[in-house]
C-alpha cells in the first residue's frame with residue numbers, strides 16, 4: 001500500500017461540477033473517513049479516484065504514479081461497495097479469488113492467497129459455501145477479502161456498513177478497523193455516520209458542498225470544529241445567535257432575565273453551538289449567579305424523550321429550543337435553569353463564520369504516525 005495524493009481536484013457529471021478544488025493526502029497505512037451530508041460529493045470523490053467519474057482539473061497520485069487519466073483497471077485502487085457486489089453464483093473462495101483470476105495469476109498462488117485472506121477475515125470454514133447463504137456481515141467480509149486479494153495500493157470503501165443491522169454494524173466496523181491496523185492498508189472510507197467516522201478513522205475530512213470544510217484527527221473535529229457547519233454536523237445541535245438584543249438582556253442583571261450569565265468569550269454578533277450532553281439542567285430556578293465561566297439561561301420543559309441511558313429534554317428558552325441531557329424525566333412546563341461551561345461552547349462570528357472560541361481549543365497536530 002502507498003500514499004494517495006489528491007491535488008486541487010475538480011470533478012462532476014457533464015456540466016455539473018460536484019467536487020471543488022479538493023486537496024487531500026492519505027498517508028501510507030492511514031484511514032481517512034469522508035464524512036458529510038447526503039449529496040455533498042463523498043461517493044463522487046471515490047468514483048473520481050477509481051476512474052469511474054472523469055476529472056476536469058487537478059491531479060491524483062498514488063505514490064509517485066500520476067493516475068489522473070489512467071483507465072480504472074490500471075489504477076490499482078479497489079472499491080468495497082455498500083451493496084457488497086459479490087457474484088451470487090460463485091462460492092466464497094471463488095469470489096475472493098476473482099480479481100486474481102482476471103489478472104491471470106497461477107492457480108496455486110490464487111488458492112494460497114484466498115486461503116490466507118479467508119483466515120484473516122475469519123471465514124476459512126465457509127470457503128466452499130455460496131455467498132447467497134451468508135449473512136450481511138459475512139458477505140461484507142467476503143467483499144473486503146476480495147478487494148484486498150489483489151493487493152491494491154489504495155482501498156476505498158463506500159458506506160460499507162450501511163446495509164447491516166445496528167449490532168452487526170458495530171462488530172464489522174471494529175473488524176475493519178482491526179484489519180486496517182493489522183495489514184496497514186491506505187484507505188478512504190465514506191460514511192454519513194459521525195460515530196462511525198470517529199471510531200474508525202485516523203483522520204476525518206468533513207465535506208460540505210463538494211469542498212473539504214475541515215480535516216483533522218477525530219478529537220480535533222469533535223472538540224474543535226472550525227466552522228458552524230462542522231459544529232452542527234458533529235452533534236452540536238443547540239444554536240443561539242447572540243444578537244445585540246440578547247446581549248443587552250443579560251446586562252440588565254434582572255433575576256427574571258432569560259439569559260442569566262454568559263462567558264466572556266461570547267459577545268454580540270456571534271453564534272454559539274453546543275451539545276446536549278454539555279448542558280446541566282437544574283429545577284431550582286431561583287439561583288442567580290452572575291458567573292462568567294458559564295452560559296446560563298432559563299426556560300421551561302416542552303417535552304422529554306427516553307434515550308436509554310438518559311432523557312433528552314427539550315427546553316423552550318424564549319425563542320430558542322435547547323436540547324439538554326438529563327438523568328430523569330420531567331413533566332412539561334417545569335421551569336428549569338440550564339448552564340453550559342465556556343469550554344463546551346463553539347463560538348463563531350456571524351458575518352464571517354470565523355471561529356472565536358478561545359476556550360474550546362485543544363492541542364492539535366496534523367502529523368500522522370504510521371504504525
Ligand SMILES: Nc1ncnc2c1ncn2[C@@H]1O[C@H](COP(=O)(O)OP(=O)(O)OP(=O)(O)O)[C@@H](O)[C@H]1O
Pocket residue numbers: 013016018036037038039040041042043044045192
Ligand atoms: N450519475 C450522476 N449524474 C448526475 N449527477 C449525479 C450523479 N451521481 C451523483 N450526482 C449528483 O452529485 C451530487 C453528489 O452526489 P454523491 O453521490 O457524490 O453524494 P454523497 O455525498 O455520496 O451522498 P450520499 O450520502 O447520499 O450517498 C448530488 O447532487 C447528486 O445528485
